[in-house]
Amino acid sequence: MSHTPHGLAAEFPEFALKLSAMKEKDAHFAKLVAEYDAVNGKVHRAETRLELLSAAEEDVLRKQRAALKDHIWQHLKA
Template sequence: MSNTPHELAEEFPEFVEKMSALKVSDAHFAKMAEEYHELNRKVHGAETNVAPREELAEVDLRKRRGALKDEIYAYLKAN
């Protein structure tokens, strides 16, 4: 397991196998998952002061991550 909190496998453990399959068979899902991963790393870097950001920038990253997480969840439920 990753040291970074909020990874997709941690957020949606019931969909781990489905996400793995979709990452290789569905380009749209793969892109969403990669974007989530990148946003999550940026948020984690900001939260741990490894890559500090202004407070509003950090809040924006969290909002974008949350919206994308909701989109991914809806996609997983629909497919």
């Protein structure tokens, strides 16, 4: 299990089982989750200074992460 903050299971603990099931059944949803995880990892590396990005680049990544999270939430609550 990853220790990267803002993982989807931590963000939506009440939907942890549904997240897992939907990733297996829905290829589009699985792709969204993979994209979220990739962007979240980049944000984490930037925040911990493992990857140096400008403030503007970090902001773009955070906005992208938020948009993906919102999209995933729409799928989860349906």
